[in-house]
Amino acid sequence: MQPDAAALPRGSRLGHAIGQNIGLILAGAILALAVAGFLLVYSIEQHRLPGNFELTSTVNNAIPLVFAAVGQSFVVLTRGIDLSVGGVVDLANALAAVTMGKSLGGALLWSAVILAVGAACGLVNGLLVAFGRLQPIVVTLATLSIYQGLAIRVLPAPGGAIPPAYTNLLVNPNAPWALVYIGLLVLAWAGFRRSRTGVDLYAIGNDEASARALGVNVLRTKIIAYMLDGALAAAAGLFLAASATAGDATTGNSYTLTSIVAVVLGGVSLFGGRGSAAGAIAGAFITTLIVNILFFSHVNPLYQSFYEGVFLIVAVVLGGAIGGAIRRRR
Amino acid sequence: MRTLTVDTRRILYAIAAAIGLFVVGEMAHPGFLSGPSVASILVIASFVGLVAAGQCFVILIGGIDLSVPWVMNAAAILLTTTSLGKNTGAPEAIAAALGMGVAVGVANGIGIALFGIPAVVMTLAANGIVEGLTLGLSGGFTCSSCSSYAPPLIQTLAHGSLLGIPDALWLWAFVTALVSGALAVTRFGRATYALGTNPLAATLAGIDARRMTILLYALCGGFAALGGIMLVGFGGQASLGLGDPYLFTSIAAVVIGGVNILGGRGNYLGVAAGAVSLTVLVSVLLALSMPDYVRSIAYGVVILALLLAYGRENER
Numbered sequence: 001m002q003p004d005a006a007a008l009p010r011g012s013r014l015g016h017a018i019g020q021n022i023g024l025i026l027a028g029a030i031l032a033l034a035v036a037g038f039l040l041v042y043s044i045e046q047h048r049l050p051g052n053f054e055l056t057s058t059v060n061n062a063i064p065l066v067f068a069a070v071g072q073s074f075v076v077l078t079r080g081i082d083l084s085v086g087g088v089v090d091l092a093n094a095l096a097a098v099t100m101g102k103s104l105g106g107a108l109l110w111s112a113v114i115l116a117v118g119a120a121c122g123l124v125n126g127l128l129v130a131f132g133r134l135q136p137i138v139v140t141l142a143t144l145s146i147y148q149g150l151a152i153r154v155l156p157a158p159g160g161a162i163p164p165a166y167t168n169l170l171v172n173p174n175a176p177w178a179l180v181y182i183g184l185l186v187l188a189w190a191g192f193r194r195s196r197t198g199v200d201l202y203a204i205g206n207d208e209a210s211a212r213a214l215g216v217n218v219l220r221t222k223i224i225a226y227m228l229d230g231a232l233a234a235a236a237g238l239f240l241a242a243s244a245t246a247g248d249a250t251t252g253n254s255y256t257l258t259s260i261v262a263v264v265l266g267g268v269s270l271f272g273g274r275g276s277a278a279g280a281i282a283g284a285f286i287t288t289l290i291v292n293i294l295f296f297s298h299v300n301p302l303y304q305s306f307y308e309g310v311f312l313i314v315a316v317v318l319g320g321a322i323g324g325a326i327r328r329r330r
Numbered sequence: 331m332r333t334l335t336v337d338t339r340r341i342l343y344a345i346a347a348a349i350g351l352f353v354v355g356e357m358a359h360p361g362f363l364s365g366p367s368v369a370s371i372l373v374i375a376s377f378v379g380l381v382a383a384g385q386c387f388v389i390l391i392g393g394i395d396l397s398v399p400w401v402m403n404a405a406a407i408l409l410t411t412t413s414l415g416k417n418t419g420a421p422e423a424i425a426a427a428l429g430m431g432v433a434v435g436v437a438n439g440i441g442i443a444l445f446g447i448p449a450v451v452m453t454l455a456a457n458g459i460v461e462g463l464t465l466g467l468s469g470g471f472t473c474s475s476c477s478s479y480a481p482p483l484i485q486t487l488a489h490g491s492l493l494g495i496p497d498a499l500w501l502w503a504f505v506t507a508l509v510s511g512a513l514a515v516t517r518f519g520r521a522t523y524a525l526g527t528n529p530l531a532a533t534l535a536g537i538d539a540r541r542m543t544i545l546l547y548a549l550c551g552g553f554a555a556l557g558g559i560m561l562v563g564f565g566g567q568a569s570l571g572l573g574d575p576y577l578f579t580s581i582a583a584v585v586i587g588g589v590n591i592l593g594g595r596g597n598y599l600g601v602a603a604g605a606v607s608l609t610v611l612v613s614v615l616l617a618l619s620m621p622d623y624v625r626s627i628a629y630g631v632v633i634l635a636l637l638l639a640y641g642r643e644n645e646r
Contacts, residue, residue: 081450135591135592138581141578142629143630144578146630148626149628153627156623260454261451270448270451302462302469302470303462303463305458305459305461306461306462308462309455309456309460310459313452316448317441320445320446
């Protein structure tokens with residue numbers, strides 16, 4: 001059993017820091033490999049290095065998954081899992097397309113409402129998990145179906161409109177401005193991690209019974225985790241709508257599974273208590289870059305999911321082996 | 331003994347829910363409870379039931395199989411392309427499809443038991459791998475043999491009937507007896523429950539946890555393939571995404587059938603009742619000509635209601 005990093009004194013040895021953050025370090029290594037792989041494939045194919053356009057499109061493609069994955073990581077850290085992420089992305093996407101209209105001001109106002117709707121979806125999940133004493137996987141399986149249904153009710157057929165100014169603000173096509181949002185997300189996470197709730201979150205993921213015995217408010221912390229998850233999934237839906245400049249009540253479905261993949265690749269343990277938002281962000285970029293690499297390698301798109309599946313297994317097995325070896329050597 | 335009564339009660343709840351939904355259907359749409367209507371609903375439920383049998387095995391040891399959809403799809407396309415719609419090639423085609431399902435299951439089991447990959451991750455990756463291979467090798471279902479029909483033998487199995495009862499239901503009854511029997515009275519069944527309740531204790535008691543895990547995932551893959559075979563027999567041709575709805579439905583059937591998602595408790599009889607409940611629910615909503623979104627919402631609400639009614643974790 002690894003002790004919770006937060007429970008240890010600050011400034012402990014470097015080796016200890018490596019051991020504690022091995023998941024994040026491995027995720028960084030995989031991300032570096034993915035970037036290198038992309039640069040290699042791209043320059044062979046295009047006879048030049050990728051520039052501003054490629055960077056911008058990669059960031060803009062990755063950002064919905066970044067938000068969905070960070071949301072997922074909150075719940076996974078409590079040793080839960082959220083299968084309803086895709087449904088919340090769908091619902092936010094559909095609401096955005098229907099409500100935003102033409103003006104930027106209205107769009108921003110509605111964005112706040114939609115984030116609140118996402119948090120409310122998370123609240124329902126959290127209440128059912130915490131007070132209903134039901135397993136997260138079955139609760140969110142059921143609410144996935146409900147949120148997907150609501151999304152289709154809101155927007156029965158793809159369509160609606162997103163103001164161009166809103167698209168430029170969220171996913172500017174000319175420069176990777178969207179990185180600012182990722183920076184804000186990291187800052188917010190860093191603050192949260194040091195807050196009482198953040199520490200409690202890790203405590204619950206490591207050992208729920210001990211956390212409860214030490215006075216952690218398990219119910220409250222879990223509900224907050226699910227609400228943050230829901231709000232971030234809704235943010236993913238907003239970015240998705242901004243990219244597509246229209247809505248579709250089904251495009252979000254894939255985010256349930258890709259957010260789990262990103263979290264796993266980012267070194268967040270599905271058994272709770274270990275990992276970070278930075279890891280989840282790295283995982284989201286790895287997932288996006290793999291798709292780019294396959295595209296520029298001229299892999300038959302029909303085989304795409306085959307290579308993604310193989311990559312996921314290899315990454316998890318190698319990551320587990322390297323992480324295990326380092327932990328044993330300490 | 332107390333656990334036994336709780337488990338039995340859960341099975342009875344699942345059966346009561348199925349009957350209750352049938353009654354609601356009759357009230358909402360007279361004629362719903364007629365013989366042919368009930369038979370056709372049960373046939374559809376049998377496909378869910380077959381897939382859920384496999385899912386039940388792995389959930390009993392606290393696992394899960396997300397590779398079900400594309401194993402079903404791959405089995406369906408493998409069956410039609412190897413038999414080319416002829417009965418002569420049917421046995422080999424069935425063997426190939428089931429063998430493929432078992433092989434994927436063995437791979438899942440090895441990844442989980444020997445390499446320690448979380449079940450969610452391993453089976454999710456396996457689903458992608460099978461999807462990619464199926465789409466790639468069949469050229470996205472555009473190959474010349476891809477439009478072949480299922481052999482008449484299989485189509486008869488899915489559509490025909492014996493002594494007034496559909497063949498598919500005979501098959502399901504046989505599977506139900508086999509699975510329930512195996513879980514209730516054999517060494518295999520006891521080992522499965524032991525492993526799901528406490529893996530460490532089970533290992534200390536002499537159960538080969540790795541071998542059991544691989545075996546159970548292999549069975550799950552085999553049952554998913556069987557579901558795919560029956561489904562293509564029912565529909566005639568293999569279609570893209572044929573297995574997709576069965577992922578969540580199979581898990582939902584297992585859970586509302588009273589099987590603990592953390593493993594160790596539950597019985598296939600409850601799962602079969604769960605499969606019937608879910609199918610009746612969809613049929614009722616269809617009979618009421620509800621729009622898609624209502625079906626989707628009602629599905630989620632009913633699953634939650636059933637779970638809150640009896641699916642609570644009652645361990646302290």
